[in-house]
Amino acid sequence: MIAAPDRTPLAREFFDRPVLDVAEDLLGRLLVRNTSEGPIELRLTEVEAYAGEADPGSHAYRGRTPRNDVMFGPPGHAYVYFTYGMWHCLNAVCGPEGRASGVLLRAGEIIQGAELARKRRLSARNDKELAKGPARLATALDVDRALNGTDLCAGPDSPLRLLHGVPSRSDQVMNGPRTGVAGEGGVHPWRFWIADDPTVSPYRPHTPRKRRT
DNA sequence: ACGTTGATTAACT
DNA sequence: GTTAATCAACGTC
Incomplete structure (x- = not known):
């Protein structure tokens, strides 16, 4: 007998904890996107923690700017950024307000609405690739900066929960x-994933860019 | 391995 | 105000 997943939203207090605890605890949770065509649901399988202004990997490292403003706000909200001229990535803001920590949602398994996700991810060769990577996840769920700042703890009519x-x-x-x-x-070993899950993205080390002269 | 693509920002005038 | 380097990535080769 398999218990049905709990479909109540995560509480604000869930996100108001040290970011490493939140990151690990997010694995297996459900990310629900309500689109105009219907819901898309994803089970999180891979995340990364970003620990605020003291973390060189974080967008908040160089202080508060218009782009990263949401990270400095209250926990439990979506921080969506645009990168590489093409892609969006989705984070959940954590920790006490002002701490600017967050968890990048890197990959997951689509468990409902796969037909909607496939329409947005035409290059995916199979369903396991629909959200295998942070920009793929955002693309599959139709997440862009219109959703920046969305409260992830809100009621069933909210676009993203x-x-x-x-x-x-x-x-x-x-x-x-x-x-x-x-x-x-x-x-820092701050990437977390579910062992042996086929939707987890491959690890890619940092590649230094060539400096232009 | 390489090209794509544009927001962001530091470093200039 | 303007410029140029940078960037939590993906798709095609």
């Missing part, structure tokens, strides 16, 4: 270095 779902057992949670983070920020 995080529900309790079925949290992963701690003995299935792996951790290691973050993807693509250079220098001292790269030493």
Whole structure:
């Protein structure tokens, strides 16, 4: 007998904790996107923690700007940023207000609305690739900066929410270095994923860019 | 391995 | 005000 996942939203207090605790605890939870065509639901399988202004890997490292403003606000809200001229990535803001920590939602398994996700991810060769990577996840769920600042703890009519779902057992949670983070920020094993899950993205080390002369 | 693409920001005038 | 380097990535080669 398998218990049905808990479909109540995560409470504000869930996010108002140290970011590493929140990151690990988010694995197995449900991310629900209400689109005009219907809901898309995703079970989180991979995340990364970003620890505020002291973290060289964080957008907040150089202080508060219009772009990262949401990270400095109250926990439990969505921080969506645009990167590489093409893609969006989705984070959940954590910790006490002003701390500017957050969890990047890197990958997941689409468990409902796959037909809607496939329409947005035409290059995906199979359903396991629909949300295998942070920009793929955002694309599959039709997340862009219009959703920046969305309250993830709100009611069922909200466009983007995080529900309790079925949290992963701690003995299935792996951790290691973050993807693509250079220098001292790269030493922290702050990437968390569910062991042996086929929707987890491959690890990619930081690639230094060529300096233009 | 390489090209794509544009917001953001530091470093200039 | 203007410029140029940077960037938590993906798709195609």
